[in-house]
Amino acid sequence: MKRPDLEDIRAAHRRIAPYIHRTPVLTSAALDEMCEASLFFKCENMQKAGAFKARGACNAVFSLDEETASRGVVTHSSGNHAAALSWAARLRGIPAHIVMPSNAPAVKRAAVESYGGIITLCEPTLAARESTAEAVIARTGAELIHPYDDYRIIEAQATAVIELLEEANDLDVVLGPVGGGGLIAGTALAIHHLDLLTQVIACEPANADDAYRSFHEGKIIPSIDPDTIADGLRTQLSDRTFDIISHFVDDIVTVSEEEIVAAMRTVWERMKIIIEPSSAVPVAAALSGDLPIVGKRVGIILSGGNVDLGNLPF
Amino acid sequence: MKRPDLEDIRAAHRRIAPYIHRTPVLTSAALDEMCEASLFFKCENMQKAGAFKARGACNAVFSLDEETASRGVVTHSSGNHAAALSWAARLRGIPAHIVMPSNAPAVKRAAVESYGGIITLCEPTLAARESTAEAVIARTGAELIHPYDDYRIIEAQATAVIELLEEANDLDVVLGPVGGGGLIAGTALAIHHLDLLTQVIACEPANADDAYRSFHEGKIIPSIDPDTIADGLRTQLSDRTFDIISHFVDDIVTVSEEEIVAAMRTVWERMKIIIEPSSAVPVAAALSGDLPIVGKRVGIILSGGNVDLGNLPF
Numbered sequence: 001m002k003r004p005d006l007e008d009i010r011a012a013h014r015r016i017a018p019y020i021h022r023t024p025v026l027t028s029a030a031l032d033e034m035c036e037a038s039l040f041f042k043c044e045n046m047q048k049a050g051a052f053k054a055r056g057a058c059n060a061v062f063s064l065d066e067e068t069a070s071r072g073v074v075t076h077s078s079g080n081h082a083a084a085l086s087w088a089a090r091l092r093g094i095p096a097h098i099v100m101p102s103n104a105p106a107v108k109r110a111a112v113e114s115y116g117g118i119i120t121l122c123e124p125t126l127a128a129r130e131s132t133a134e135a136v137i138a139r140t141g142a143e144l145i146h147p148y149d150d151y152r153i154i155e156a157q158a159t160a161v162i163e164l165l166e167e168a169n170d171l172d173v174v175l176g177p178v179g180g181g182g183l184i185a186g187t188a189l190a191i192h193h194l195d196l197l198t199q200v201i202a203c204e205p206a207n208a209d210d211a212y213r214s215f216h217e218g219k220i221i222p223s224i225d226p227d228t229i230a231d232g233l234r235t236q237l238s239d240r241t242f243d244i245i246s247h248f249v250d251d252i253v254t255v256s257e258e259e260i261v262a263a264m265r266t267v268w269e270r271m272k273i274i275i276e277p278s279s280a281v282p283v284a285a286a287l288s289g290d291l292p293i294v295g296k297r298v299g300i301i302l303s304g305g306n307v308d309l310g311n312l313p314f
Numbered sequence: 315m316k317r318p319d320l321e322d323i324r325a326a327h328r329r330i331a332p333y334i335h336r337t338p339v340l341t342s343a344a345l346d347e348m349c350e351a352s353l354f355f356k357c358e359n360m361q362k363a364g365a366f367k368a369r370g371a372c373n374a375v376f377s378l379d380e381e382t383a384s385r386g387v388v389t390h391s392s393g394n395h396a397a398a399l400s401w402a403a404r405l406r407g408i409p410a411h412i413v414m415p416s417n418a419p420a421v422k423r424a425a426v427e428s429y430g431g432i433i434t435l436c437e438p439t440l441a442a443r444e445s446t447a448e449a450v451i452a453r454t455g456a457e458l459i460h461p462y463d464d465y466r467i468i469e470a471q472a473t474a475v476i477e478l479l480e481e482a483n484d485l486d487v488v489l490g491p492v493g494g495g496g497l498i499a500g501t502a503l504a505i506h507h508l509d510l511l512t513q514v515i516a517c518e519p520a521n522a523d524d525a526y527r528s529f530h531e532g533k534i535i536p537s538i539d540p541d542t543i544a545d546g547l548r549t550q551l552s553d554r555t556f557d558i559i560s561h562f563v564d565d566i567v568t569v570s571e572e573e574i575v576a577a578m579r580t581v582w583e584r585m586k587i588i589i590e591p592s593s594a595v596p597v598a599a600a601l602s603g604d605l606p607i608v609g610k611r612v613g614i615i616l617s618g619g620n621v622d623l624g625n626l627p628f
Contacts, residue, residue: 024338026360045586046340265623272359272619274586305586309579309628 003244004155006193009186012156016058019091023047023160025167030270035286037293040168042160045275045305049115051232052160052183052303053084053147059156060145061088069094071141076122076129078104079232080304081147086117097142099132101125107308148182149238158186164299171198172296175282177303178202178211178252179233181241187301188248198299199250201291203282205230206254211237215245215252229257229313232278232304253291259284261313267302274305277313317558318469320507323500326470330372333405337361337474339481344584349600351607354482358474359589359619363429365546366474366497366617367398367461373470374459375402383408385455390443392418393546394618395461400431411456413446415439421622462496463552472500478613485512486610489596491617492516492525492566493547495555501615502562512613513564515605517596519544520568525551529559529566543571543627546592546618567605573598575627581616588619591627 004012023043031039044052061073072095075085082098089096098117100109101124112119122132136142147153160183161174174191178184181202188200204211208226214237223236237245245252255263260277263284267275275283279302285291286300318326337357345353358366375387386409389399396412403410412431414423415438426433436446450456461467474497475488488505492498495516502514518525522540528551537550551559559566569577578594580601581587589597593616599605600614 024340026338029362043586048343050586268588268623272357272364272588274582274588309582309626312623312626314623 004151004158004189008155009158009162009190009193012059013159013162015062016055016156016159019048019058020054021047022163025164026271026273028271031266035293035298037286037295038297039286040164040171040297040299041271042164042299042301043273044160045273045279045302049080049084049087050304050306051080051084052157052301053080054087055156055159056153056182057081057084057088057145058091060150060152061085061092061094063152064143068143071143072097073145074099074133074136074140074142075145075147076133077147078108080306082108082117083111083115085145086112086115090116095142097136097140099129099136101129105308111306147235148180149240151240153182154186154189154240154244156186157183158190160301161187161190161299164301165194168297168299170297171299173199173201173293174299174301175201175203175285176301177230177233177278177281178204178245179278180235181211181237181245183301183303184249185241185244189244192248200248201285202245202249202252203285204252204254205233205260205281206256208233209254211245212252212254214242215249218246230260230277230281232276233281253285255281255284255288259288263287265314274307275302276304276307279303279305318465318472318503322469323472323476323504323507326373327473327476329376330369330470330473333362333372333402334368335361336477339478340585340587342585345580349607349612351600351609352611353600354478354485354611354613355585356474356478356613356615357587359587359593359616363394363398363401364618364620365394365398366471366615367394368401369470369473370467370496371395371398371402371459372405374464374466375399375406375408377466378457382457385457386411387459388413388447388450388454388456389459389461390447391461392422394620396422396431397425397429399459400426400429404430409454409456411450411454413443413450415443419622425620461549462494463554465554467496468500468503468554468558470500471497472504474615475501475504475613478615479508482611482613484611485613487513487515487607488613488615489515489517489599490615491544491547491592491595492518492559493592494549495525495551495559497615497617498563499555499558503558506562514562515599516559516563516566517599518566518568519547519574519595520570522547523568525559526566526568528556529563532560544574544591544595546590547595567599569595569598569602573602577601579628588621589616590618590621593617593619
């Protein structure tokens with residue numbers, strides 16, 4: 001087991017480049033003024049399937065040898081990874097089996113179905129998810145693609161910051177959300193391999209602060225029933241993401257639910273782009289005034305834009 | 315009275331370039347598929363003050379000689395032009411007087427105030443607006459900047475399609491909304507002067523079809539109490555915009571309120587950008603299946619992104 005190196009990240013980038021969007025990097029005079037900093041927003045909310053997850057899913061699917069691929073892929077995420085994996089599998093023409101709790105929101109089922117994912121419902125417990133996925137694997141031989149505890153995923157999530165740095169160099173700080181840790185681990189790993197002095201700060205809802213606590217206590221703290229609007233960040237770190245985050249992330253900070261909703265609304269109103277609550281977490285951190293970013297060049301990875309317009313927090 | 319020529323448009327572009335955003339041109343595989351065409355979206359929703367109106371206002375304000383400018387500017391629009399004029403006047407350090415009906419939504423007053431506009435309230439009638447503006451002019455000597463019946467405005471609105479064509483050449487068709495006609499007149503004039511074969515099609519709410527009727531009947535038809543969600547398109551053509559539209563716009567089409575709301579939602583959900591109802595009008599036309607755009611390269615000018623998030627139609 002060896003962490004991905006820079007060439008692994010570059011190879012992932014070449015592998016997925018034909019399929020993913022080169023998402024824009026936007027700036028906002030209004031937010032710059034509010035933060036007293038120069039902000040560069042990497043818009044993964046405009047990524048295929050609406051989130052950076054398309055990068056990892058695409059890399060994993062296109063890394064498979066023909067025989068393995070032909071048996072399909074499976075996951076038991078119900079969020080953006082599920083939609084992204086369905087999207088990537090359809091690109092390769094292989095089945096994607098998505099194990100989903102029976103209480104998953106209709107909008108999430110619809111997203112997976114829109115990309116041709118094959119949904120298997122199960123009871124809403126982790127044990128049921130895992131055993132149902134096992135049963136799918138036993139029946140089909142499909143390859144399990146974990147949403148983040150997988151170097152094929154992490155090395156591909158690293159490509160977002162690679163692109164960001166190509167358009168906004170000399171960043172002093174990069175901010176990104178942390179849930180399971182795939183995105184921030186990839187980000188920190190890329191910056192480490194590029195030998196940059198850029199600081200990497202992970203941002204997390206205070207109501208789901210397991211990564212914050214894990215980082216500071218030096219061991220993985222489970223995420224138990226986190227009550228946050230940032231639905232993409234309710235998961236907990238894994239062995240692979242915790243290892244990379246412990247070594248290469250400079251700090252983890254937390255923000256309140258009110259700050260998340262306010263930051264989301266500010267981005268919608270001032271930047272005219274749709275971000276989901278998870279994306280608003282690093283924006284909230286930048287707006288909080290608590291980060292040492294005044295006068296600095298700050299990259300912010302907007303992780304996704306999948307929201308239910310019929311159920312907004314404002 | 316002579317219509318602006320290409321050099322006037324180029325001069326306006328040079329004049330405003332230091333102040334406006336070079337807004338992105340986005341594409342969407344999902345919308346391309348729905349329309350069976352290649353769509354290029356010019357994102358004026360991300361323009362300064364949230365709409366293309368910043369172009370015209372900025373050009374008008376920076377065209378003034380020092381002495382005239384020192385007396386300030388005035389308008390009796392309550393929408394995006396009012397906010398844009400306030401923004402442009404602040405850039406030049408001169409007062410912007412905005413005459414607004416007493417029943418204007420709080421969100422519009424807040425926008426004007428956020429840019430330092432000086433609001434004078436009046437009764438909600440056209441006569442009261444005009445007489446109040448006259449009184450402001452008598453008192454201050456401010457220059458009236460009409461939202462569209464002004465070549466300084468029209469030649470600057472033309473710069474949006476100039477930028478669009480720099481990033482997406484060989485467009486077969488350009489679609490834009492028509493209200494007072496400043497944007498579509500500028501667009502058609504630019505394409506005429508560039509000697510392009512690109513068709514220009516204006517799009518209008520069926521519930522505010524005065525431009526459609528004016529175009530087909532050969533004279534300006536007043537817009538009387540139009541009932542459309544596209545609040546930017548309730549105004550009627552003026553002498554200058556009607557003249558240009560009659561000569562250089564190829565067609566005007568209309569869409570229903572339901573189509574406007576559905577198109578707006580589709581753009582929000584699939585492109586992850588916030589557009590206001592007026593911007594959704596040309597998108598609705600493209601999605602309607604009624605335009606001859608299959609297989610073609612189609613530019614769409616997304617005119618603005620100012621919506622009240624507390625009052626959405628979905």
